[in-house]
Amino acid sequence: MQLPSHGANPQLLAQSLKSEMIKGSLDFSVNVNPFPPLKEIESTWGNLYEEILHYPDPTCSDFIQIATGKDGVEKEQILPGNGAAELIFLIAQAYRGSKVLIVEPAFSEYRDACTANGCEVYSYLTKKENAWKLNVEELQAHLTGKKLCFLCHPSNPTGTSYTLDELEAIINLTATYDVTLVIDEAFLHFMEKPISAVPFLKHYSHLIILRSLTKMFHLPGARIGYALASEEQINCLKALQPPWSVNGVAQRLGSICLMNGEMYIKQTAQNISLERRRIFPILNFFGFEVSPSSVNFYLLQRKESREDHFPLLQFLFSNGIIVRHTENFRGIDGKGLRIAVRTPIENDRLLTVLESWTYS
Incomplete structure (x- = not known):
């Protein structure tokens, strides 16, 4: 059975299972903000019609200007993209044919993008015993000969994150081995106390940081993200990007979110944190283990069982709960x-x- 490659689009899971979704099913497979979008988006929506009548700004100048102020970098250090996924593929294209290391389990697009560009892909597998985080000493043995490394922080699918000291050690080590390090911060702002690698951009030219507005601001249909890196790295990626890659509506929505989203982000992160603290002990009581997530999703596993969780996925689906399988993690x-x-x-x-599953 071929399961969908990603969460969301629950109809694809239904097709794979050859089953009908029950009315009122809830999608727990998608990692976007579960709360209503920013109110400024709704109030501005009627004014966005003009954006589809004209070609978008190919330089995304307004968006970049706002992002520059938010992230404290120069405008030459920012490249907007058609979602973070486009930027991942641009990076893989820039390192076409290279040896690439991926810290896994992780977002499958890293591997897909690198494979599509003829890269030789290697894995560093994190372990539950180490809270699904890499060990810097172990990482060192994997870096020799590599040109590129992907690290998801906070991690997808476990939601685990790194301290500032841990990030610095990883960044230092990859610099020593002359390995470009991509840190994907797509879920950063779901952390109640975000820890970003952006401050290290001032001192490390081998660092690329990815950001997404899709998840926090509930905009998966708009496709807007951006990369932060040295001017040299940005120019390299920009040379590979198709013209008008980010449409005008996405640019406007992204700008609105960056300008007005500070309190929205804070409230969302607090609410998500409250729910994690509430439901995790209950899940443990039901006989499940949950990853030490700091964001809006977690890895659920049955205690003392390393069996395939597909029967549980099917049971949840039949009861109107759509979750994300981990076959491709x-x-x-x-x-x-x-x-x-x-x-x-x-x-x-x-x-x-x-x-009901636990006690059936």
Whole structure:
């Protein structure tokens, strides 16, 4: 059975399972903000019609100007993209044919992009025993001969994150081995106390940081993200990017989010954190282990069981709960499920179904 490569689009999972979704199913496979979008987006929506009548600004100048102020970097250090996914593929294209290391389990697009560009891909597998985080001493043995390394912080699918000291050690080590380090911070702002690698850009030219507005601002259909790096790295990626890559509507929405989203981000992160603290002990009581997530999703595994979790996925689906399989997350290989943290009412419905599974 060929399962969907990503979360979201639950109809694709239904097709794979050859089953009908029950009415009112909840999608816990998608990692976007479960709360309503920023109110400024709704109030501005009627004015966005003009954007589709004209070619978009190919330089994304307004968006870049706003991002520059938010992230404290120069405008030459920012490259907007058609979602972070486009930027991942641009990076892989820039390092076409190179030896690439991916810290896994991780977002499958890193490997897909590198494979599509003829790269030789290697894995460093994190372990549950180490809170799904890499060990710097172990990492050192994997860097020789590599040109590029992908690290997801916070990690997808486990939601685990690194301290500033840990990030600095990783950045230092990759610099020593002359390996370009890509740190994907797509879920950073779901952390109640975000720890970003952006301050290190001042001192390390081998560092590329990815940001996404899709997840926090509930804009998966708009496709807007951006890369932060040295001017040299940005110019290299920009030379590979198609013209008008980011449409005018996405540029406007992205600008609105960056200008008005500070309190929205804070409130969302606080609400998500409250829900994690509430539901994790209950999941443990039901006989499940959860990864030490700091964001809006977590890895769920049955205690003392390394069996395929596909039967549980099917049970949840049949009860109106859509979750993300882990078949294509290396190092987990189906022995767990990625589940989003949603609203209290929705999380309660999930808990009810999981309780029925536990005691059936």
